[in-house]
Amino acid sequence: LLIDISEKSLEKGMATIVGNLDRMIAKGTITEADKKATIENIITYTDIADGVVNADLVVEAATENVTLKLNIFKQLSEVCNENTILASNTSSISITQIASVVKNPARVIGMHFMNPVPIMKLVEIIRGYNTTDEVTKTIMDLSVKLGKTPVEVNDYPGFVANRILMPMINESIETLYNGVAGVSEIDTVMKLGMAHPMGPLQLADFIGLDVCLSILNVMYDGFKNPKYAPCPLLVNMVMAGKLGVKSGEGFYDYSESKKAEKVAKMFA
Numbered sequence: 001l002l003i004d005i006s007e008k009s010l011e012k013g014m015a016t017i018v019g020n021l022d023r024m025i026a027k028g029t030i031t032e033a034d035k036k037a038t039i040e041n042i043i044t045y046t047d048i049a050d051g052v053v054n055a056d057l058v059v060e061a062a063t064e065n066v067t068l069k070l071n072i073f074k075q076l077s078e079v080c081n082e083n084t085i086l087a088s089n090t091s092s093i094s095i096t097q098i099a100s101v102v103k104n105p106a107r108v109i110g111m112h113f114m115n116p117v118p119i120m121k122l123v124e125i126i127r128g129y130n131t132t133d134e135v136t137k138t139i140m141d142l143s144v145k146l147g148k149t150p151v152e153v154n155d156y157p158g159f160v161a162n163r164i165l166m167p168m169i170n171e172s173i174e175t176l177y178n179g180v181a182g183v184s185e186i187d188t189v190m191k192l193g194m195a196h197p198m199g200p201l202q203l204a205d206f207i208g209l210d211v212c213l214s215i216l217n218v219m220y221d222g223f224k225n226p227k228y229a230p231c232p233l234l235v236n237m238v239m240a241g242k243l244g245v246k247s248g249e250g251f252y253d254y255s256e257s258k259k260a261e262k263v264a265k266m267f268a
Ligand SMILES: NC(=O)c1ccc[n+]([C@@H]2O[C@H](COP(=O)([O-])OP(=O)(O)OC[C@H]3O[C@@H](n4cnc5c(N)ncnc54)[C@H](O)[C@@H]3O)[C@@H](O)[C@H]2O)c1
Pocket: 003, 004, 005, 006, 009, 013, 061, 062, 063, 064, 065, 068, 072, 089, 090, 091, 092, 112, 113, 114, 115, 207
């Protein structure tokens, strides 16, 4: 059951699913029949209550905004059965805070899939303060059934993935800001020296510089530790509307290609 706010958003979501399935057919990982069965299995709704009424599990993946997510979970708490597991794909919002607006917070859990979801194996499973062992086990087992590798973590700002990734990205921006090295030099050191498939500045562009800034701020506010303070260059770039791939420019220029081949004029 796939729920979104409008028919247009649902069409966009379905088009992404079809595109991903076609890519899997091209690679030989699934057949045309698998694709047909998958699509026939999906029923779309624009009303939350209609979509979740008999669900055993809801995985919320709406826009990363605290007020929006709290409203959705309040609504889910009203319309779902008390035992329905309520999961969130949030990459930075506290699961414990989300659970605080739900009647039975023991069944709220984080299910943080990594982008691109069809390719990345990891699911970070986040236990809120009240999440039970039983709910955690159900979600860990389900993730394995989905062909993923789940990892259980506790609910503190940034969880594990972003707590380690975002300071690395921030430090690479700081390194650029301090004039230690240029964009492609920093990314080349990390790609060839550390065997990272993508340099940290390219990865930041790919994630979205606004998203990186917002996650760093969540950790900075949550831990009250200056080590998470976002680099002023990152803050400036976001204010200037340079958000990375989605805006056409970040550390690289994406006007001709999305492959990060050309360093943005500002850093060239
Ligand atoms: N994009 C990523 O790389 C990534 C990776 C891991 C986790 N996440 C998390 O996944 C979630 C979604 O991220 P995104 O980048 O796809 O966001 P997005 O804003 O691009 O898309 C969110 C979707 O949710 C829909 N939506 C908004 N309000 C809704 C509501 N009230 N009810 C139902 N649907 C609603 C939107 O129409 C849209 O289709 C966020 O919590 C984000 O932190 C994103």
